Protein backbone atom coordinates (compact mmCIF):
# COMPACT_ATOMS: atom_id res chain seq x y z
CA UNK A 1 0.00 0.00 0.00
CA UNK A 2 2.67 2.43 -1.03
CA UNK A 3 2.34 5.21 -3.58
CA UNK A 4 5.23 6.80 -5.41
CA UNK A 5 4.39 10.48 -5.66
CA UNK A 6 7.41 11.62 -7.64
CA UNK A 7 5.26 12.58 -10.64
CA UNK A 8 2.38 13.95 -8.57
CA UNK A 9 4.74 16.24 -6.66
CA UNK A 10 5.68 18.18 -9.78
CA UNK A 11 2.56 20.31 -10.03
CA UNK A 12 -0.04 21.63 -7.62
CA UNK A 13 -3.53 20.45 -8.48
CA UNK A 14 -2.50 17.11 -9.94
CA UNK A 15 -4.82 14.24 -9.04
CA UNK A 16 -4.20 10.53 -9.43
CA UNK A 17 -6.11 7.39 -8.53
CA UNK A 18 -4.59 4.18 -7.20
CA UNK A 19 -6.14 0.77 -6.63
CA UNK A 20 -4.88 -1.92 -4.30
CA UNK A 21 -5.92 -5.43 -3.46
CA UNK A 22 -4.04 -6.48 -0.36
CA UNK A 23 -4.24 -8.64 2.71
CA UNK A 24 -4.75 -6.87 6.01
CA UNK A 25 -3.30 -8.34 9.19
CA UNK A 26 -5.65 -9.27 11.99
CA UNK A 27 -6.28 -6.73 14.73
CA UNK A 28 -7.06 -6.88 18.42
CA UNK A 29 -9.60 -4.45 19.87
CA UNK A 30 -11.96 -4.50 22.86
CA UNK A 31 -10.31 -7.73 23.96
CA UNK A 32 -11.26 -9.51 20.76
CA UNK A 33 -9.63 -10.67 17.58
CA UNK A 34 -10.78 -9.32 14.24
CA UNK A 35 -9.44 -10.79 11.03
CA UNK A 36 -9.80 -10.26 7.32
CA UNK A 37 -10.05 -13.54 5.42
CA UNK A 38 -9.74 -12.04 1.93
CA UNK A 39 -7.70 -9.20 0.43
CA UNK A 40 -9.08 -5.70 0.96
CA UNK A 41 -9.99 -3.57 -2.03
CA UNK A 42 -8.68 -0.08 -1.63
CA UNK A 43 -9.14 2.90 -3.94
CA UNK A 44 -7.24 6.08 -3.14
CA UNK A 45 -7.56 9.41 -4.91
CA UNK A 46 -4.55 11.56 -4.16
CA UNK A 47 -4.57 15.32 -4.72
CA UNK A 48 -1.55 17.58 -4.62
CA UNK A 49 -2.72 20.76 -2.86
CA UNK A 50 0.66 22.42 -3.02
CA UNK A 51 1.11 22.26 0.76
CA UNK A 52 0.17 18.64 1.26
CA UNK A 53 -1.44 15.61 -0.30
CA UNK A 54 -5.08 14.88 0.38
CA UNK A 55 -5.96 11.20 0.15
CA UNK A 56 -9.58 10.11 -0.24
CA UNK A 57 -9.90 6.44 0.65
CA UNK A 58 -12.57 3.94 -0.25
CA UNK A 59 -11.99 0.63 1.47
CA UNK A 60 -13.94 -2.62 1.13
CA UNK A 61 -12.98 -5.64 3.18
CA UNK A 62 -14.67 -8.63 4.79
CA UNK A 63 -14.43 -8.59 8.55
CA UNK A 64 -14.41 -11.83 10.53
CA UNK A 65 -15.28 -11.73 14.21
CA UNK A 66 -16.94 -13.77 16.95
CA UNK A 67 -20.54 -12.95 17.81
CA UNK A 68 -20.96 -11.82 21.41
CA UNK A 69 -24.35 -13.55 21.69
CA UNK A 70 -24.02 -16.96 20.03
CA UNK A 71 -20.20 -17.17 20.13
CA UNK A 72 -20.08 -18.27 16.48
CA UNK A 73 -17.66 -16.79 13.97
CA UNK A 74 -19.26 -14.61 11.35
CA UNK A 75 -18.22 -12.42 8.44
CA UNK A 76 -19.56 -9.05 7.43
CA UNK A 77 -18.44 -6.59 4.79
CA UNK A 78 -16.86 -3.42 6.07
CA UNK A 79 -17.04 -0.40 3.79
CA UNK A 80 -15.25 2.76 4.79
CA UNK A 81 -14.83 6.18 3.27
CA UNK A 82 -12.27 8.44 4.87
CA UNK A 83 -9.86 11.23 4.10
CA UNK A 84 -6.33 11.81 5.33
CA UNK A 85 -3.82 14.57 4.77
CA UNK A 86 -0.14 13.82 4.25
CA UNK A 87 2.54 16.41 4.95
CA UNK A 88 6.18 16.00 4.04
CA UNK A 89 8.59 15.69 6.94
CA UNK A 90 8.75 14.06 10.32
CA UNK A 91 5.56 13.26 12.27
CA UNK A 92 4.29 16.36 14.07
CA UNK A 93 2.36 16.43 17.35
CA UNK A 94 0.11 19.43 16.77
CA UNK A 95 -1.60 18.27 13.60
CA UNK A 96 -3.89 15.42 12.66
CA UNK A 97 -2.07 15.13 9.34
CA UNK A 98 0.10 12.13 8.64
CA UNK A 99 3.62 12.47 7.40
CA UNK A 100 5.76 11.09 4.62
CA UNK A 101 9.36 11.42 3.63
CA UNK A 102 10.92 11.23 0.20
CA UNK A 103 8.71 10.27 -2.72
CA UNK A 104 6.68 7.52 -1.08
CA UNK A 105 3.42 7.68 0.85
CA UNK A 106 2.68 4.53 2.83
CA UNK A 107 -1.08 4.10 3.29
CA UNK A 108 -0.93 1.16 5.67
CA UNK A 109 -1.11 3.15 8.91
CA UNK A 110 -4.13 5.17 7.77
CA UNK A 111 -5.93 2.02 6.68
CA UNK A 112 -5.21 0.23 9.95
CA UNK A 113 -6.22 3.20 12.11
CA UNK A 114 -9.49 3.75 10.27
CA UNK A 115 -10.40 0.08 10.45
CA UNK A 116 -9.68 0.13 14.19
CA UNK A 117 -11.99 3.13 14.63
CA UNK A 118 -14.80 1.27 12.90
CA UNK A 119 -14.63 -2.13 14.54
CA UNK A 120 -17.79 -3.09 16.43
CA UNK A 121 -17.54 -2.67 20.19
CA UNK A 122 -19.92 -5.60 20.61
CA UNK A 123 -19.72 -7.79 17.52
CA UNK A 124 -23.05 -9.39 16.66
CA UNK A 125 -23.57 -11.81 13.77
CA UNK A 126 -27.06 -10.45 13.18
CA UNK A 127 -29.33 -8.01 14.99
CA UNK A 128 -31.80 -10.90 15.24
CA UNK A 129 -29.26 -13.30 16.77
CA UNK A 130 -31.01 -15.28 19.49
CA UNK A 131 -27.83 -16.13 21.35
CA UNK A 132 -27.31 -19.13 23.61
CA UNK A 133 -29.75 -20.57 26.11
CA UNK A 134 -28.47 -19.53 29.52
CA UNK A 135 -29.57 -22.88 30.97
CA UNK A 136 -28.35 -25.54 28.53
CA UNK A 137 -26.08 -23.46 26.28
CA UNK A 138 -27.72 -24.51 23.02
CA UNK A 139 -27.37 -22.06 20.12
CA UNK A 140 -30.94 -20.82 19.79
CA UNK A 141 -30.34 -19.76 16.17
CA UNK A 142 -29.79 -23.40 15.20
CA UNK A 143 -32.18 -25.27 17.42
CA UNK A 144 -34.56 -24.76 20.28
CA UNK A 145 -34.38 -26.32 23.71
CA UNK A 146 -36.94 -27.27 26.26
CA UNK A 147 -35.74 -25.00 29.02
CA UNK A 148 -38.91 -23.02 28.40
CA UNK A 149 -37.71 -19.54 28.95
CA UNK A 150 -36.88 -16.50 26.90
CA UNK A 151 -33.34 -16.28 25.59
CA UNK A 152 -31.14 -14.16 27.75
CA UNK A 153 -28.59 -11.63 26.68
CA UNK A 154 -25.24 -13.15 27.64
CA UNK A 155 -24.36 -9.97 29.51
CA UNK A 156 -27.12 -10.74 31.98
CA UNK A 157 -26.63 -14.49 32.15
CA UNK A 158 -24.28 -14.38 35.13
CA UNK A 159 -26.58 -12.05 37.05
CA UNK A 160 -29.47 -14.38 36.38
CA UNK A 161 -27.55 -17.34 37.74
CA UNK A 162 -26.88 -15.33 40.87
CA UNK A 163 -30.55 -14.54 41.16
CA UNK A 164 -29.93 -10.80 40.86
CA UNK A 165 -32.40 -10.28 38.06
CA UNK A 166 -36.07 -11.20 37.82
CA UNK A 167 -36.47 -14.30 35.67
CA UNK A 168 -38.17 -13.23 32.50
CA UNK A 169 -40.59 -15.76 31.15
CA UNK A 170 -40.81 -17.69 34.37
CA UNK A 171 -44.46 -16.71 34.69
CA UNK A 172 -45.37 -18.84 31.69
CA UNK A 173 -43.51 -22.03 32.56
CA UNK A 174 -44.34 -24.68 35.06
CA UNK A 175 -47.72 -25.54 36.47
CA UNK A 176 -47.19 -24.08 39.89
CA UNK A 177 -47.39 -20.49 38.67
CA UNK A 178 -50.68 -21.17 36.96
CA UNK A 179 -52.04 -22.57 40.17
CA UNK A 180 -50.91 -19.47 41.99
CA UNK A 181 -52.82 -17.31 39.53
CA UNK A 182 -55.90 -19.43 39.91
CA UNK A 183 -55.46 -19.20 43.64
CA UNK A 184 -55.52 -15.41 43.46
CA UNK A 185 -58.71 -15.45 41.45
CA UNK A 186 -60.38 -17.51 44.08
Ligand SMILES: [Zn+2]
Pocket residue numbers: 067068069070071072124125126129130131
Ligand atom coordinates in the same frame (compact mmCIF):
# COMPACT_ATOMS: atom_id res chain seq x y z
ZN1 LIG B 1 -24.81 -14.55 16.90
Ligand SMILES: [Zn+2]
Pocket residue numbers: 133134135136137138145146147148
Ligand atom coordinates in the same frame (compact mmCIF):
# COMPACT_ATOMS: atom_id res chain seq x y z
ZN1 LIG C 1 -31.97 -24.47 27.04
